[in-house]
Every structure is written in structure tokens, then in C-alpha cells.
Amino acid sequence: xxxxxxxxxxxxxxxxxxxxxxxxxxxxxxxxxxxxxxxxxxxxxxxxxxxxxxxxxxxxxxxxxxxxxxxxxxxxxxxxxxxxxxxxxxxxxxxxxxxxxxxxxxxxxxxxxxxxxxxxxxxxxxxxxxxxxxxxxxxxxxxxxxxxxxxxxxxxxxxxxxxxxxxxxxxxxxxxxxxxxxxxxxxxxxxxxxx
Amino acid sequence: xxxxxxxxxxxxxxxxxxxxxxxxxxxxxxxxxxxxxxxxxxxxxxxxxxxxxxxxxxxxxxxxxxxxxxxxxxxxxxxxxxxxxxxxxxxxxxxxxxxxxxxxxxxxxxxxxxxxxxxxxxxxxxxxxxxxxxxxxxxxxxxxxxxxxxxxxxxxxxxxxxxxxxxxxxxxxxxx
Numbered sequence: 001x002x003x004x005x006x007x008x009x010x011x012x013x014x015x016x017x018x019x020x021x022x023x024x025x026x027x028x029x030x031x032x033x034x035x036x037x038x039x040x041x042x043x044x045x046x047x048x049x050x051x052x053x054x055x056x057x058x059x060x061x062x063x064x065x066x067x068x069x070x071x072x073x074x075x076x077x078x079x080x081x082x083x084x085x086x087x088x089x090x091x092x093x094x095x096x097x098x099x100x101x102x103x104x105x106x107x108x109x110x111x112x113x114x115x116x117x118x119x120x121x122x123x124x125x126x127x128x129x130x131x132x133x134x135x136x137x138x139x140x141x142x143x144x145x146x147x148x149x150x151x152x153x154x155x156x157x158x159x160x161x162x163x164x165x166x167x168x169x170x171x172x173x174x175x176x177x178x179x180x181x182x183x184x185x186x187x188x189x190x191x192x193x194x195x
Numbered sequence: 196x197x198x199x200x201x202x203x204x205x206x207x208x209x210x211x212x213x214x215x216x217x218x219x220x221x222x223x224x225x226x227x228x229x230x231x232x233x234x235x236x237x238x239x240x241x242x243x244x245x246x247x248x249x250x251x252x253x254x255x256x257x258x259x260x261x262x263x264x265x266x267x268x269x270x271x272x273x274x275x276x277x278x279x280x281x282x283x284x285x286x287x288x289x290x291x292x293x294x295x296x297x298x299x300x301x302x303x304x305x306x307x308x309x310x311x312x313x314x315x316x317x318x319x320x321x322x323x324x325x326x327x328x329x330x331x332x333x334x335x336x337x338x339x340x341x342x343x344x345x346x347x348x349x350x351x352x353x354x355x356x357x358x359x360x361x362x363x364x365x366x367x368x369x370x371x
Binding site: 008011012015016018019020022023026028031032034035036038039040042043044046047050051054055056057058059060061062063064065066067068069111114117118121122124125132133134138139141142143145146147148150151152153155156157159160162163164165166167168169170171172173174175177178179181182183185186189190193194 | 200201203204207208211212214215217218220222225226227228229230231232233234236237238240241244245246247248249250251252253254255256257258259262286288289290293295296298299302303306307308312313316317319320321322323325328329331332333335336337338339340341342343344346347348350351352354355358359362363366367
């Protein structure tokens, strides 16, 4: 869940203009007018539906984080991750930040993952020999962050519950498979393309 | 499959609470402060959701979404995705709130347990706001030359989209 999406200024304007023009030509102006009225309250319904569960979940995750689960898992992932980030020495602050960011992502600690990721980028930039050009490690790191590796996709489950899904969580195994394979493909591609 | 899925959430909560007790975390105090963060961060997306849900429902009710989808349908058929999810594939890498608005409208019209609803769920859950992540991370260190980041990230997203269809077909064949 992120604010400040980019490119949206144009896309949003474009979507609205296209809709108005299209409605005039296709004679759908009446449904269009109605949809504007319902759309705004639909959005608030969406927020209201999500807010309880999202708060419950961030509260629980904070317990895990305070108990040091992020730190423990980061230590567990390090042996694997060090092979992916060869430009970063094993005990460098860069490596530590990378491990913490990826663990935070897996646990679904979105609010914590982004600042950790930014500090990982800054540390990797210190090790970067060509300033202004992305290093191999940076690219692998960012691509890993553009893939969603999350233990429990809470947002999706809440939304499915809102529309009375018989089993809101039943898509979770499919999400795991799909995201893990996509993550591997992404990592493999960065390794192939860096040569 | 669906019976197993009911274990996921309670077991994770049980584990977190057990782990917190073991590590002597002041459970409820920490929970409250975390929940407060969740409350503010969820409400903080309300303005962008209002803007985007309205624009998505305008796109839909004007008939424009049908026109766009019918143009892209042959392309979608190529990778066998349900046509309702084609707009989602376009918006997902650019806007988190925008794709949430699209998912909401797919669930409303097809239902969350339909084929399109399930594929959309998996697409949304297994991908990220790719361009946002790229912009924020490279922006933070002032790097303009990002080499092969975009093709690698986009191909990974495409892999997720194709796999969403495959996994849903594989795991839920009985339901359709």
C-alpha cells in the first residue's frame, strides 16, 4: 500500500477525460454521472473495510518485530543473500541493511521495509565505483523489491472477505508459488543481463 | 485447499503471540502502538483511493474500459488471461491504489471466487508497484543510469501474471 505513485498525474487525468469523451459518444452519460456519485463513497467504504484488519495486522507484526523476529530471520537469510550481492562484503552495513529489508518485506512490514531499503541503497552506493551508474547489486536489490515476497497477503484477503469469498485465504498458496517463481526469474534476469 | 487456508491466519497470530511472550515483549502495549501506525497509514491512502476509485468507475461506466479491453483481448488470449484482468496488468506496476480500485470493481462484477476474481487476487498479491519501487530506491541515491533494471523487473511482473493464471487453473480446477 503506497502513496505518491508516480506518473499518476497524467494517467489519472487521461482516464477521466477518456471516460467523459467516451460516455458522450456512446450515450453512457447517465451511468457515468451516477458512477461519479457512488465512486467517492465506494472509496470510503473500501478504506473502512480495510482499516480494522490492517491495524490489527500491523499491531501483531510490531510484536514480532519488537521480539527480534526480523533480526533473527535476517541472520537466517544471509548465507543465501551473500551470493546474490557479490559487490557487498559479508559483514558490511550494506549487507546488513539488505538482509533486514528483505526480511521486513517477507513479514509484510511495508512501513519498515522502505527506510531499510533506502539505507541499503545508500550503503551500496558507497561501495559503487561508477558514481551515477547503478551497480549490479543495486539492480538485483531493486528488482527483488519490485517482486512481492510476502508471507501473508493481508490486503487481498480483506478485500476478498468484503465481497463474501467462501475462503478469503485460499488464494495464498497460489500467490506464494507465483511470487517466488517471479522473484527467481527476476534475479536470474538481472544476473544474465549484467554481463 | 480451502480448509487448509483457514489455518494460515490463526496459526500465524498464535506464533507471533507465542514468540512475543518468549521474548518478553510487552504484548499489548506494543500491539497498540503498531495498530495506531496501521490506522494512520490506512487512512492516509483515503484521498488517493477516492480519486482513483472514482476514475476507475468512470472508466467502467462510460464504456471506455470495455473498448480498451476488447482492443487488448487478442493480446490477453495469447497468454490466456481472463479479459477482466487485462486493465489490472497495465495499472499494477504504476499505481498501488489504482490497482486496488480495479480489483474492487472486478470483485464487484465477477465475485472474488470466480476465475477472473481469483486470477486478479493472485496477480495483485504476487506483484508490487514496480515503477514506484524503482523510482524511490534509485531516486534516494540520485542514480539516473539504471541499466537493465526496468526490463528485468517488468519481465518478472509478466511472469507473475502468467503464473497467476496457471496456478489458479491448477489449484482450483474443480471450482470452475
